[in-house]
Amino acid sequence: MLETIWFILWGVLWAMYFVLDGFDFGIGTLMPFLAKNETDRRIMYNAQGPFWDGNEVWLITAGGVTFAAFPEVYAVMFSQLYTPLYLLLFALIFRGVTFEFRHLSESPTMKKFMDICHVLGSFLPALLLGVAFSNIFMGLPLENGVSQGSFFGLLNPYALAGGLLFVTAFCYHGAVWLAIKSPASMRQRAIRAAEEIWPALVLLAVVFLAASALATDLYANYLKYPFLLFIPMIPVAGLVLTRVALGKRNLWQSWIFSAATIFGTTAFGVAGIFPALLPSSIGPEHSVTIHNGASSPLTLQIMLGVALVMVPAIILYQAWVFKHFSFQIKEEEMIY
Amino acid sequence: MDALLLSRWQFAVASFFHFLFVPLTLGLSVLVAMMETKYVRTGDETYKRMAKFWGRLFLINFALGVVTGITLEFQFGTNWARYSSFVGDIFGSLLAVEATVAFFLESTFIAVWVFGWDRLSKKMHNAAIWIVAIATNLSAIWILLANGFMQNPVGYVIRNGRAELDSFYEVVTNGFGWSQFFHTVSGAWMLAGFFVMGISAWHLLRNNEMDFFKRSFKFGAAFAIIFSVLVAVQGHHHGNQVARLQPTKMAAMESLWETEKPAGMSLLVIPDEANERNLVEFLKIPYVLSILAFNDPMAEVKGLKEWPKEDRPPVTLTFLSFRAMVGLGTLFIALGAMAWLWRNKIETKRTLLRVLVYAIPLPYLALEFGWAVAEIGRQPWIVWGLMRTENAHSVGVSATQVAVSLGAFFVVYTLLGLIDFFLLRKYAVKGPEKASTSEPKAA
Numbered sequence: 001m002l003e004t005i006w007f008i009l010w011g012v013l014w015a016m017y018f019v020l021d022g023f024d025f026g027i028g029t030l031m032p033f034l035a036k037n038e039t040d041r042r043i044m045y046n047a048q049g050p051f052w053d054g055n056e057v058w059l060i061t062a063g064g065v066t067f068a069a070f071p072e073v074y075a076v077m078f079s080q081l082y083t084p085l086y087l088l089l090f091a092l093i094f095r096g097v098t099f100e101f102r103h104l105s106e107s108p109t110m111k112k113f114m115d116i117c118h119v120l121g122s123f124l125p126a127l128l129l130g131v132a133f134s135n136i137f138m139g140l141p142l143e144n145g146v147s148q149g150s151f152f153g154l155l156n157p158y159a160l161a162g163g164l165l166f167v168t169a170f171c172y173h174g175a176v177w178l179a180i181k182s183p184a185s186m187r188q189r190a191i192r193a194a195e196e197i198w199p200a201l202v203l204l205a206v207v208f209l210a211a212s213a214l215a216t217d218l219y220a221n222y223l224k225y226p227f228l229l230f231i232p233m234i235p236v237a238g239l240v241l242t243r244v245a246l247g248k249r250n251l252w253q254s255w256i257f258s259a260a261t262i263f264g265t266t267a268f269g270v271a272g273i274f275p276a277l278l279p280s281s282i283g284p285e286h287s288v289t290i291h292n293g294a295s296s297p298l299t300l301q302i303m304l305g306v307a308l309v310m311v312p313a314i315i316l317y318q319a320w321v322f323k324h325f326s327f328q329i330k331e332e333e334m335i336y
Numbered sequence: 337m338d339a340l341l342l343s344r345w346q347f348a349v350a351s352f353f354h355f356l357f358v359p360l361t362l363g364l365s366v367l368v369a370m371m372e373t374k375y376v377r378t379g380d381e382t383y384k385r386m387a388k389f390w391g392r393l394f395l396i397n398f399a400l401g402v403v404t405g406i407t408l409e410f411q412f413g414t415n416w417a418r419y420s421s422f423v424g425d426i427f428g429s430l431l432a433v434e435a436t437v438a439f440f441l442e443s444t445f446i447a448v449w450v451f452g453w454d455r456l457s458k459k460m461h462n463a464a465i466w467i468v469a470i471a472t473n474l475s476a477i478w479i480l481l482a483n484g485f486m487q488n489p490v491g492y493v494i495r496n497g498r499a500e501l502d503s504f505y506e507v508v509t510n511g512f513g514w515s516q517f518f519h520t521v522s523g524a525w526m527l528a529g530f531f532v533m534g535i536s537a538w539h540l541l542r543n544n545e546m547d548f549f550k551r552s553f554k555f556g557a558a559f560a561i562i563f564s565v566l567v568a569v570q571g572h573h574h575g576n577q578v579a580r581l582q583p584t585k586m587a588a589m590e591s592l593w594e595t596e597k598p599a600g601m602s603l604l605v606i607p608d609e610a611n612e613r614n615l616v617e618f619l620k621i622p623y624v625l626s627i628l629a630f631n632d633p634m635a636e637v638k639g640l641k642e643w644p645k646e647d648r649p650p651v652t653l654t655f656l657s658f659r660a661m662v663g664l665g666t667l668f669i670a671l672g673a674m675a676w677l678w679r680n681k682i683e684t685k686r687t688l689l690r691v692l693v694y695a696i697p698l699p700y701l702a703l704e705f706g707w708a709v710a711e712i713g714r715q716p717w718i719v720w721g722l723m724r725t726e727n728a729h730s731v732g733v734s735a736t737q738v739a740v741s742l743g744a745f746f747v748v749y750t751l752l753g754l755i756d757f758f759l760l761r762k763y764a765v766k767g768p769e770k771a772s773t774s775e776p777k778a779a
Contacts, residue, residue: 049447049450049451050447050448050450050451051447053402053443053444053446053447054440054443054444054447056402056406056443057435057439057440057443057444059406060406060409060435060439061432061435061436061439061440063409063410063413064409064428064431064432064434064435064436065432066428067409067412067413067420067424067427067428067431067432068424068425068428068429068431068432068433069428069432070424071420071421071423071424071425071428071498072421072424074412074413074420074421074424074428075413075417075418075420075421075424075730076417077413078410078412078413078414078417078420079413079414079415079417079730079731079732079733080732082414082730082733082737082741083737085410085413085414086410086414086741086744089406089407089410090744090748092403092406093403093404093406093407093748093752094748096399096402096403097399097400097403097752097755097756099399100395100396100398100399101396101399101755101756101759104392104396104759104762104763105755105759110755145417145731145732146731146732147732295424295425295428295429295500295501296425296495296500296501298500298501298502298504299425299426299429299500299501302429302501302504303429303432303433306432306433306436306437307436310436310437310440311436314436314440314444317441317444318440318444321444321447321448324448324452324455324456325447325448325451325452325455327455333454335450335451
């Protein structure tokens with residue numbers, strides 16, 4: 001039971017991370033397409049400014065909780081996805097320093113270099129996280145905790161589709177957020193971008209859901225427990241409703257439905273692999289599951305106590321920040 | 337070179353680089369919070385400009401501290417997978433608690449501080465930087481309790497082939513971890529004091545913004561004198577723990593080969609590790625080592641030869657790091673005392689000011705040496721007495737993979753380190769924003 005609760009929390013933390021840092025990655029990825037001049041670029045940095053750091057901590061926590069609640073999963077996941085994780089890490093390092101470094105650099109060359117770092121540091125994590133999680137959904141070629149596959153084996157068509165889905169979903173999510181935060185000069189462009197991305201997102205979502213039936217065993221759990229089918233309904237409904245709300249120019253609503261889409265897509269995959277956290281494509285006996293990967297019951301209990309107190313508190317104060325700092329940016333009071 | 341050796345190098349590079357940014361963050365956040373409090377209390381705009389000026393230097397440094405911290409969390413899984421599955425139950429939970437209890441607060445409210453100057457009331461805004469300062473130091477507690485477990489494992493049982501949690505209470509009350517915390521944090525606050533003094537000194541020598549930098553100097557001097565003394569006192573207490581719990585580390589710190597009772601300390605020593613002796617031992621003062629280690633002039637201190645070679649840490653590195661740390665620590669007390677004594681007429685003490693400018697990097701060095709003693713001196717154990725470092729690295733990660741990532745670290749960290757250094761220097765030299773009477777009104 002404790003293991004199952006932690007499995008759900010594990011999925012929730014990753015999904016929260018994708019929802020929150022997702023819009024930062026989206027804005028960064030869209031920068032070359034949406035920013036025409038220096039002011040536009042600064043607007044895009046400032047739209048993420050008060051949030052990205054707090055958002056990134058969800059990743060640290062998702063990682064930390066994997067380490068604490070499922071040490072075996074942490075060990076296998078991080079060591080066997082060594083190369084993609086290091087790429088992700090370097091991308092995050094570059095993205096993270098660009099905000100402060102760009103704004104304090106005065107030379108245009110340095111600013112340009114930081115912009116390149118920022119765009120790559122946003123696009124690559126989106127892609128890599130999609131590829132990594134799609135591979136987990138498919139099952140890694142694990143045998144006794146060691147992967148028999150290669151880095152290029154990770155770049156299979158299903159995983160690439162997943163990567164593309166993540167990138168597109170984050171871009172859409174970012175465009176809507178940008179529309180919320182931008183001054184009028186940028187707002188219309190951001191809305192138009194979201195409108196243009198949406199059909200591509202729908203197409204990719206359909207492809208991904210269909211490919212999941214062919215390339216993965218994700219649906220097995222849904223066939224076994226049909227009540228779980230409400231989970232994939234979330235992204236499907238979210239995808240439709242976010243467009244409806246966008247059409248009505250109800251941006252906040254649209255953003256929340258977009259968040260639900262990302263959350264639901266992650267939940268769909270995570271519920272599909274249960275009770276494994278790292279399914280093995282070689283044989284289920286090699287999978288790392290909640291049974292052979294979890295910490296001791298005492299650790300799980302104590303950590304649950306910490307999580308039950310802290311996670312709601314975090315959500316409350318982060319919500320406070322989102323409420324206070326989601327105001328429309330005025331060009332003359334930009335920080336970066 | 338094999339994956340193990342490369343992983344050790346990689347961890348060393350990542351942790352020592354990370355620790356160039358952490359200590360300033362720990363101390364400067366508190367100093368900035370105090371300056372802003374003074375502004376809120378007195379309404380004196382100079383204190384606001386101080387909080388902004390030192391806050392900007394804090395932010396430049398903070399950015400690299402955060403991003404290099406993620407590297408360390410990742411590395412436990414990527415490069416030290418067997419360690420992770422062996423101690424995840426305990427070590428992992430401490431990291432997770434750190435993230436949920438402290439790191440979230442710090443990262444969320446630093447942005448509130450940056451973006452909130454004109455959007456929050458003065459008190460709320462001041463509260464934000466206090467939250468950052470407290471959370472930053474809170475985060476150090478959890479990280480050092482995690483390190484404390486590696487140095488002095490407590491509260492566990494070995495079950496199912498791994499260290500499982502037996503008493504969370506014992507883990508979080510680990511005296512060794514707390515002692516490391518107080519030692520590290522005192523050192524970090526001292527470093528921040530020297531940082532603020534050094535930059536203030538540079539401007540005072542050039543007659544820039546005298547009032548602004550004299551006031552800043554006093555903040556720095558107070559931290560420098562208080563914490564350079566505390567770090568030494570605390571360090572002595574910590575040394576006693578090391579002597580008791582990690583006797584091989586203590587012997588390596590002193591390059592003591594033969595057991596002595598009572599043990600003396602030589603001022604000049606050149607270790608000769610290959611031949612298990614010291615090439616030079618000069619100016620030996622009797623009883624001192626016994627007192628340092630056990631607070632008892634007659635106590636026996638065990639020499640390295642009591643243990644088989646494979647159980648001893650690298651002696652020369654540990655020894656030199658320890659001597660350098662202690663030597664610098666002594667210098668800091670002297671400099672801190674002079675700075676404090678002359679704080680009210682510091683602009684006339686030009687030689688001291690010049691020395692203080694050059695002293696900026698020294699606390700950084702001392703703190704890195706301190707960590708070298710703690711971590712190199714712990715070898716060959718990754719978890720003291722429980723797991724050897726050579727058994728901790730990931731299986732299935734090749735030397736090539738690690739070599740490539742290590743190379744990438746060298747390139748990326750050098751580049752970022754240089755940019756960071758030049759930005760810090762540029763904005764430190766530039767000085768505070770000019771005082772203006774027409775502050776933008778709160779929206």
